[in-house]
Amino acid sequence: MPSEAASIIVRLDDAGKYFGAVRALDGVDFAVSKGECVGLVGHNGAGKSTLMQVVAGTLAPNRGRIAVGGAVEENYSVVRAQKLGIRCVFQELSLCPNLSVAENTRINHPSLRGFGWRRRAARLIVDKLDEIFPGHDIAASDVVRDLSIGRRQMVEIARAFTVTTDPLDLVILDEPTSSLDARTAGQLLAFVRRFVAGGRSCILISHLLGEILENASRIVVMRDGKVVVADTAAAFDRDRLVTTMGGAAAETREKAAAQTAARQESRPLRVRARPARQTNQTELVAREGEIIGLAGLSGHGQTDLLIAIYSAAERRMAGVEVTEPVALVAGDRQSDGVFPQWSIAANIGIRSLSRLRQGLLISAQREAELAKFWQDRIKIRTPDMNNNILSLSGGNQQKALFARALGSDARIILMDDPMRGVDIGTKLEVYDLIREEARNGRTFLWYTTETDELDNCDHVYVFHNGRIVADLSRSELTEERIIQSSFSEAV
Ligand SMILES: Nc1ncnc2c1ncn2[C@@H]1O[C@H](COP(=O)(O)OP(=O)(O)OP(=O)(O)O)[C@@H](O)[C@H]1O
Numbered sequence: 001m002p003s004e005a006a007s008i009i010v011r012l013d014d015a016g017k018y019f020g021a022v023r024a025l026d027g028v029d030f031a032v033s034k035g036e037c038v039g040l041v042g043h044n045g046a047g048k049s050t051l052m053q054v055v056a057g058t059l060a061p062n063r064g065r066i067a068v069g070g071a072v073e074e075n076y077s078v079v080r081a082q083k084l085g086i087r088c089v090f091q092e093l094s095l096c097p098n099l100s101v102a103e104n105t106r107i108n109h110p111s112l113r114g115f116g117w118r119r120r121a122a123r124l125i126v127d128k129l130d131e132i133f134p135g136h137d138i139a140a141s142d143v144v145r146d147l148s149i150g151r152r153q154m155v156e157i158a159r160a161f162t163v164t165t166d167p168l169d170l171v172i173l174d175e176p177t178s179s180l181d182a183r184t185a186g187q188l189l190a191f192v193r194r195f196v197a198g199g200r201s202c203i204l205i206s207h208l209l210g211e212i213l214e215n216a217s218r219i220v221v222m223r224d225g226k227v228v229v230a231d232t233a234a235a236f237d238r239d240r241l242v243t244t245m246g247g248a249a250a251e252t253r254e255k256a257a258a259q260t261a262a263r264q265e266s267r268p269l270r271v272r273a274r275p276a277r278q279t280n281q282t283e284l285v286a287r288e289g290e291i292i293g294l295a296g297l298s299g300h301g302q303t304d305l306l307i308a309i310y311s312a313a314e315r316r317m318a319g320v321e322v323t324e325p326v327a328l329v330a331g332d333r334q335s336d337g338v339f340p341q342w343s344i345a346a347n348i349g350i351r352s353l354s355r356l357r358q359g360l361l362i363s364a365q366r367e368a369e370l371a372k373f374w375q376d377r378i379k380i381r382t383p384d385m386n387n388n389i390l391s392l393s394g395g396n397q398q399k400a401l402f403a404r405a406l407g408s409d410a411r412i413i414l415m416d417d418p419m420r421g422v423d424i425g426t427k428l429e430v431y432d433l434i435r436e437e438a439r440n441g442r443t444f445l446w447y448t449t450e451t452d453e454l455d456n457c458d459h460v461y462v463f464h465n466g467r468i469v470a471d472l473s474r475s476e477l478t479e480e481r482i483i484q485s486s487f488s489e490a491v
Pocket of ligand 1: 019022023024042043044045046047048049050051381382390391392393394395396421423
């Protein structure tokens with residue numbers, strides 16, 4: 001039986017990291033042992049990603065000590081971490097878009113060179129994809145730019161688990177399932193359990209608390225830059241997790257259901273849209289004040305229809321009718337959402353320029369007022385809304401995108417799986433906000449991969465192969481029903 005010290009892979013003592021006035025890490029002690037899956041949870045901006053960047057060697061702490069395999073590291077870096085068997089899959093993907101899957105794999109494995117490297121890199125990554133995501137349809141020659149965000153995430157994850165010359169002891173997964181559909185997420189989590197059972201270790205960050213409770217052996221809860229509780233997973237249930245994180249008390253499905261208005265045939269039409277690949281007369285219909293869900297496996301036409309509706313607000317499109325201004329909250333904030341050069345306030349104000357204008361110029365004061373209002377309303381954690389948008393944690397960037405849409409004059413809000421990466425406390429507040437805005441007459445079209453979120457909807461369209469295959473009222477909604485419908489062919 002190895003001693004406790006011998007079984008520790010990595011250990012941080014009193015780690016501190018500051019960004020100007022923000023204490024992202026404020027004296028954190030943290031360790032991971034062999035054969036454990038540590039679940040790391042906390043509200044948006046609690047410091048989880050920063051802590052992981054320190055463990056992965058991509059960020060040097062301002063103070064504290066890091067030891068790997070019992071030896072204190074003086075010049076720790078990402079290259080050193082890799083040599084010591086520590087890898088990280090970050091929230092924001094790091095693949096080079098203009099390179100193929102095999103070429104991206106080679107970047108992490110300098111030993112893949114010389115004659116035939118491309119074939120060897122292809123074998124390495126495809127074998128790992130087969131092992132983690134059986135039935136995936138990714139080829140080593142696919143150029144990353146052409147892959148959906150979910151497939152990119154699969155490649156990124158598989159690449160982190162490939163081994164050539166360096167050892168592999170610990171893989172950090174920062175919200176790994178946020179871009180994966182339920183089936184693929186299940187495959188990954190099953191693989192993580194096997195990986196850990198084989199004596200190696202993972203750190204799993206997720207805002208889906210069920211994922212943490214079912215897969216972690218130990219759970220560490222962070223709050224405002226500190227570790228507030230660390231305990232075996234068996235010592236937690238969902239409520240204890242939410243309370244320890246400092247979130248609102250868990251809301252029941254019943255409450256959400258009771259607060260949502262029933263479907264109203266008599267209300268004015270806001271959107272009527274038939275998917276381009278629809279072969280029958282079925283179409284999506286959304287009326288004033290309705291929250292309409294779009295469900296089904298990811299990549300089955302939900303986003304395409306939202307984009308068609310968004311485009312139809314600007315120019316006529318066959319099969320799509322839109323009667324009011326539209327705003328879109330993108331789920332892939334990296335490619336469609338944030339303006340990376342701009343401040344948080346400017347990112348929020350961009351959809352409201354006509355209201356912010358004073359004469360020919362944008363009024364900095366009005367922009368600041370709008371930003372402040374939303375900062376308070378959905379708790380965007382930053383000391384200054386004039387800071388660059390990228391200074392926000394991932395979940396807080398997502399909140400800024402919400403603020404942009406909800407703060408605009410749009411009466412129809414399209415949401416493309418926008419809650420990924422948002423913490424549970426904020427999610428519940430945003431759900432309340434959406435329902436309140438719907439009661440005030442706004443219409444929401446909400447694509448989500450989280451079945452629980454559909455409880456907020458009045459009505460749900462299930463998609464398969466680019467077509468609407470089911471039209472479910474809320475009383476008919478169950479996970480089984482959605483999955484069943486996803487595989488059926490027609491309404
Ligand atoms: N490069 C940076 N510049 C300025 N502030 C930063 C930077 N990176 C992180 N921060 C701040 O540090 C704090 C912790 O951020 P971190 O990304 O670690 O949070 P998190 O717990 O991972 O949040 P989320 O759940 O939203 O991903 C936040 O207040 C964030 O705004």
